[in-house]
Structures are given as C-alpha cells and as structure tokens.
Amino acid sequence: MTALPPHHRWIVTTEEPAPTGELPELPRPDLEVGCHRRLRGPFTGGGFLLRRIVPELLTWDPELVAAxxxxxxxxxPDLAPLVPRTPQTLTNLAGAKERTRFYPAPRALRIAHGVAELALDWARLVRPAGAVVAFHDMDEADPTDRELVAILLRRCDPARLTVVAQSGGDREDALTRALTTYTVRAARPQEPPSHHGPDTDPAQLFIDADGTSGDPAVRQAYRALAPAERARRHTERAAALAALDDPTLRFGAIPYHLEHGTDPAGAGVAAFVEAVNGCFAAGLYEAVVDLAARGRRLAADGGWSKAYRTFTHKAAACLCYLGRGHDAFAYLEEMRRSTADPDVHMGTAYLTAMLYTRFLPREDHDEDLALAWVNTAIALADSHPEPERRLLARAFMRNARALVELHRGDVDVSLALVEEAIALTDADFAPDEQLLHRSVLLYNRAQVRAARGDHTASLRDYDDVIARDPDYGDYYFERAAQYRALGRHDEALRDYATAIRLTPPFYEAHFNRADLLIERGDDEGALRDLDYALELEPGHVDSLTHRAELLLERGDTAGARRDVEHGLALDPHHAP
Known part of the structure; x- marks a missing residue:
C-alpha cells in the first residue's frame, strides 16, 4: 500500500459535490463503517469496527483483546466468546430487581477510548503500512459513535490510521470540533445512479436496509406503499432480525421496525421497553433519552401505563446522569401529577433529592431541599404497601440521605445512616441475597469513613467490598487513596495498576498515580502517566500544571510554556 498523506479526511454532507480537482480525492478505505443509529443503536459504528478488527487482533496478540x-x-456482545478473559462484576451479574448501582455517564467515553486504542493496535500490528477507515452516516449516528470518531481523529496518527468521516459538521459537539481541527476536506463521491433490475422490489430494499438507504428511488418506492402493506413488511423484517438473536439489534433496527409495524402500541412499545432497559443497564444514556421519547409517543394513548412510566422515569434519570438535570424536572413533575402510586412518588422524591445534592450545577445545589425530598422518599419507603419492596427501599433511601448529610457537612449522621441501612439489609435478607446492594452500602461506608479521616476503617471496608466484588476496578482506585493517606505507597501503586487493568481507559487513575509518583521522586513514571492522562483528557488543567512543573525541572521550558498557555486558555483564573 502506498504511503498515505498525513491528513484525516472530512466529507461534508451539507454542500454540493465540489468540481473535480478542487478538493483532494479520497484514499481507498480498508474498512467502511456504517454508523446509522437505526441499525444497532449506540455504538453502531464502534460495534461494526470491533467485529472486523477483533478476530484479526486475536491472531496477533490475544492479551491486547483481553485488556x-x-x-x-x-x-x-456477540464477540464475548472470543474474548480470553472478561471481568465479571456484581453490577453486570445482578438481575433487574437487584440493580441498585448504575454506571456513571463518563463510562461511554471511557469505552470509546478503549475502542480507539484497539483500532490503533490493529493498525500497528495488522496493517503496518497504514490503514484507512471510513465512517458513514455520522449525521444519523448516536452520540457514542460521534464521540468515538472524534477521539479517533484526535488520537490517531493519520500516517498510520487515516480516518474518513462523512458529516455535515453543523452540530456543536466533539465531532464537529475534531473535524474542524484534525481534517482536510475531501471531495464528496458522486452517488452512482440507481440500477434496479425488473425483478427488484425497491421498496423492500428500503425495509431490508432498516430505513437507512439514501437512494431516492428506493425511498420513493417505500413511501408509495399502502400503509397496511408498509406496516406488514416492517413487522416481517423485525421478526427476521429477532431470529438472529443479536442483542444490539434490539437497540436499533428491531424497535424501529416495530415502531412502524402492525402493532406499534403493543409489540412496538414492548420493544422500546426492552431497548430502554438494556441501554440504561449498560450506561448508554443518550440512547435511552432518544428511545424513551419515541416510546412515550407510542404509549401515550394508553394513559399512565407501566411502559409510559418506565420511559418517563428512565428519561428523567438519564438527563440527571448526563448533566442536564434542569430538563429532568418536567418529567418528574409529570410523574407526580399523573398518579398516586407510592413507587412513583418515592422514586421521584429520591431523584429530586439527588438533583439538588448531586446532579445540578454546583451553584444550583440546595441541600435543605435535598433533605426535604429524601425524607419524603424515606417516609414512602417505610410505609410502602408491598413488603418485599419495602424491605429494600427503606435501606436504599437511608443510604441516599447519607449522601445528602455528607454534603451538608454532617459526617457523623451520614455514617450512622449508612450503618442503619447495612443493619436493615442484614436483618431483612439472607447472606446470599442483594449482593450488589450490600457492596454498594459497604463502598459508601468506606467513603464516609474516609471523609471522617478514619482511613484505617475505610480501608477495612474497601478490603471487604473488593473481596466480594474483585473485578470492579473503581474500588481499587478508591482504596489506593486510603493506602496513600496511610503512607502505604507500594500498595497504593498496586491498586492504581489494578484499577487501570480492570477498567476502560480513564484519566483520573493516571493523574492520581502520577501525583503519587512525583511524591516518590519517580519523575519519568509520572511524566508517562501525565502524557497518557492528557491524551485521554487534553483539557485536564491539573495534569497540565503537573506536567509543566516536571518539564520545567527538566529544562524543557518550551514544553512547560505550551502546557501553561494551554491551561490558562482553559482556565484563565487558574494560577499555580
């Protein structure tokens, strides 16, 4: 393969094709990746990429895949049988009724970085002369794929892996910024004319493409179908896809077809409930917001049904997690207006408390309101009419109040509440029940004890929770801080290494380890960690500050100046 020009390419979809010769021609792609969310929902493009590169990588270095x-x-998930080792945590093993921990929103970003690193490894090992990957339909992609392509554009050396992205560039997001910064524009290929044989059914081509075809003739033929015939074909296509037993199709194509099929209010709503719950459990919250909105439209005529409640509650929760808490209030108020169901009022009281103590911007926190709402949740939990639900809810809501009290500055009350929640759980459930919930309570007690300065007791709790859930990487990250506070630096470094091994890439672990390495005098190791932390998160000002100080000590004044200027551009008030 000839050497590629050192540029990523941007095919702008909102302009007319440029005259021949005005823009550079596209390199021939080694992989073409469709990213339309209608196919497989979140990470449609990321999944397609993995299905192509993982089998090849396994023949070169299985450990890269296992990592x-x-x-x-x-x-x-269809690739899971190929993966040499898969961490198993209480979170991903818990059933729906025992799920009391949900992933933080940044997990999707961490996953995107992990996919980008696999792609870089694939290009380095399998295509050492260079590779080109073209991503199509970015304007119709889920935010997870838009973020993934933005990361690839920023992190990939185009001489080794050239990214070609097809996008209008008319959104204010990471992808548009990356396209503007890291690409040159390339000529948009002319669409070949449609050639359909006499036996071709162009309307069926649209159905079989899961509504992603851009061929005008195909789209027109689909629109010309009688409504009943169109619905019948969508239902048949959904059944054919369901028979493939691929979970990701249930996040994209299957709900799309049933949404337009013969029974949208029945089978369609059920498909959206499954998709919303599946994406929510995986921490793919942007997709949940989209799916829940579509599900609400289908279920609206059914009144305040269980499905409509699921869509509304999940949308509100995801908006909280995504930092759009102000948008969640309307959903919570709608839920309170629509029913007297104690579960609904308990859940909305809990979420409202979390908004005021955790999810809203700091300037909008109101700990008094948070306390009022969480006390309402506790009152509803303690008087819940269903005994089984009451048992779990009264411990869960006391744990929630412990967070509020911690933020109010009353650490002793916070600890007492967590210990009360632990005692209630131990009294109400057998030792082999509610394992995830028990681990969450232990973890929270460890955090509260750390906040009280009792690092020895906090460490005991972390030891206990890690023994119960040894593959959950975040626990090691948190325990490392306790080891460090106790001066046990070797053990802290081991925990940072374990956290890094068990979790998708996240800059915080590398920054914290770098900080400890600086304290121990290992400037080389600290610089490696800071370089990587800033590759993951170029806007982390503290990493820039630390690196600038190390570079200055090494005599690299130009590098230190670059980091200082970058940091001040991000935060002009940040003075060393």
Missing part, C-alpha cells in the same frame, strides 16, 4: 474485554462485550 479491552469490557469495551468489546458491551458494544459487541
């Missing part, structure tokens, strides 16, 4: 087991199994 990204979480990313692979979340995005392309």
């Amino acid at each position: 990204h087991a979480t990313e692979i199994t979340v995005i392309a």
Whole structure:
C-alpha cells in the first residue's frame, strides 16, 4: 500500500459535490463503517469496527483483546466468546430487581477510548503500512459513535490510521470540533445512479436496509406503499432480525421496525421497553433519552401505563446522569401529577433529592431541599404497601440521605445512616441475597469513613467490598487513596495498576498515580502517566500544571510554556 498523506479526511454532507480537482480525492478505505443509529443503536459504528478488527487482533496478540474485554462485550456482545478473559462484576451479574448501582455517564467515553486504542493496535500490528477507515452516516449516528470518531481523529496518527468521516459538521459537539481541527476536506463521491433490475422490489430494499438507504428511488418506492402493506413488511423484517438473536439489534433496527409495524402500541412499545432497559443497564444514556421519547409517543394513548412510566422515569434519570438535570424536572413533575402510586412518588422524591445534592450545577445545589425530598422518599419507603419492596427501599433511601448529610457537612449522621441501612439489609435478607446492594452500602461506608479521616476503617471496608466484588476496578482506585493517606505507597501503586487493568481507559487513575509518583521522586513514571492522562483528557488543567512543573525541572521550558498557555486558555483564573 502506498504511503498515505498525513491528513484525516472530512466529507461534508451539507454542500454540493465540489468540481473535480478542487478538493483532494479520497484514499481507498480498508474498512467502511456504517454508523446509522437505526441499525444497532449506540455504538453502531464502534460495534461494526470491533467485529472486523477483533478476530484479526486475536491472531496477533490475544492479551491486547483481553485488556479491552469490557469495551468489546458491551458494544459487541456477540464477540464475548472470543474474548480470553472478561471481568465479571456484581453490577453486570445482578438481575433487574437487584440493580441498585448504575454506571456513571463518563463510562461511554471511557469505552470509546478503549475502542480507539484497539483500532490503533490493529493498525500497528495488522496493517503496518497504514490503514484507512471510513465512517458513514455520522449525521444519523448516536452520540457514542460521534464521540468515538472524534477521539479517533484526535488520537490517531493519520500516517498510520487515516480516518474518513462523512458529516455535515453543523452540530456543536466533539465531532464537529475534531473535524474542524484534525481534517482536510475531501471531495464528496458522486452517488452512482440507481440500477434496479425488473425483478427488484425497491421498496423492500428500503425495509431490508432498516430505513437507512439514501437512494431516492428506493425511498420513493417505500413511501408509495399502502400503509397496511408498509406496516406488514416492517413487522416481517423485525421478526427476521429477532431470529438472529443479536442483542444490539434490539437497540436499533428491531424497535424501529416495530415502531412502524402492525402493532406499534403493543409489540412496538414492548420493544422500546426492552431497548430502554438494556441501554440504561449498560450506561448508554443518550440512547435511552432518544428511545424513551419515541416510546412515550407510542404509549401515550394508553394513559399512565407501566411502559409510559418506565420511559418517563428512565428519561428523567438519564438527563440527571448526563448533566442536564434542569430538563429532568418536567418529567418528574409529570410523574407526580399523573398518579398516586407510592413507587412513583418515592422514586421521584429520591431523584429530586439527588438533583439538588448531586446532579445540578454546583451553584444550583440546595441541600435543605435535598433533605426535604429524601425524607419524603424515606417516609414512602417505610410505609410502602408491598413488603418485599419495602424491605429494600427503606435501606436504599437511608443510604441516599447519607449522601445528602455528607454534603451538608454532617459526617457523623451520614455514617450512622449508612450503618442503619447495612443493619436493615442484614436483618431483612439472607447472606446470599442483594449482593450488589450490600457492596454498594459497604463502598459508601468506606467513603464516609474516609471523609471522617478514619482511613484505617475505610480501608477495612474497601478490603471487604473488593473481596466480594474483585473485578470492579473503581474500588481499587478508591482504596489506593486510603493506602496513600496511610503512607502505604507500594500498595497504593498496586491498586492504581489494578484499577487501570480492570477498567476502560480513564484519566483520573493516571493523574492520581502520577501525583503519587512525583511524591516518590519517580519523575519519568509520572511524566508517562501525565502524557497518557492528557491524551485521554487534553483539557485536564491539573495534569497540565503537573506536567509543566516536571518539564520545567527538566529544562524543557518550551514544553512547560505550551502546557501553561494551554491551561490558562482553559482556565484563565487558574494560577499555580
């Protein structure tokens, strides 16, 4: 393969094709990746990419694949049998009724970084002369794929892996910024004329493409179908896809077809409930917001049904997690207006408390309101009419109040509440029940004890929770801080290494380890960690500050100046 020009390419979809010769021609892609969310929902493009590169990587270095087991199994679960080792945590093993922990919103970004690193490894090992990957339909992609392509544009050396992205560039997001910064525009290929034989059914081509075809003739033929015939074909296509037993199709194509099929209010709503719950459990919250909105439209005529409640509650929760808490209030108020169901009022009281103590911007926090709402949730939990639900809810809501009290500055009350929640759980459930919930309570007690400065007791709790859930990487990250506070630096470094091994890439672990390495005098190791932390998160000002100080000590004044200027551009008030 001839050497590629050192540029990523941007095919702008909102302009007319440029005259021949005005823009550079596209390099021939080694892989063409469709990213339309209608196919497989979140990470449609990421999953397609993994399905192509993981089998090839396994023949070169299985350990590289094993290191990204979480990313692979979340995005392309059909590849799970190929992955040498997959971490098993209480979170992903818990059934729906026992799920009391949900992933933080940044997990999707971490997963995207892991996929990008696999792609870089694939290009380095399998295509050493260079590779070109073209991503199509970015304007119709889920935010997870838009973020993934933005990361690839920023992190990939185009001489080794050239990214071609097809996008209008008319959104204010990471992808548009990356396209503007890291690409040159390329000529948009002319669409070949449609050639359909006499026996071709162009309307069926649209159905079989899961509504993603851009061929005008195909789209027109689909629109010309009688409504009943169109619905019948969508239902048949959904059944054919369901027979493939691919979970990711249930996040994209299957709900799309049933949404337009013969029974949208029945089978369609059920498909959206499954998709919403599946994406929510995986921490793919942007997709949940989209799916829940479509599900609400289908279920609206059914009144305040269980499905409509699921869509509304999940949409509100995801808006909280995504940092759009102000948008969640309307959903919570609608839920309170629509029913006297104690579960609904308990859940909305809990979420409202979390908004005021955690999810809203800091300037909008109101700990008094948070306390009022969480006390309402506790009152409803303690008097819940269903005994089984009451048992779990009264411990869960006391745990929630413990967070509020911690933020109010009353650490002793917070600890007492967590210990009360633990005692209630131990009294109400057998030792082999509610394992995830028990681990969450232990973890929270460890955090509260750390906040009280009792690092020895906090460490005991972390030891206990890690023994129960040894593959959950975040626990090691948190325990490392306790080891460090106790001066046990070797053990802290081991925990940072374990956290990094068990989780998709996240800059915080590398920054914290770098900080400890600086304290121990290992400037070389600290610089490696800071370089990587800033590759993951170029806007982390503290990493820039630390690196600038190390570079200055090494005499690299130009590098230190670059980091200082970058940091001040991000935060002009940040003075060393």
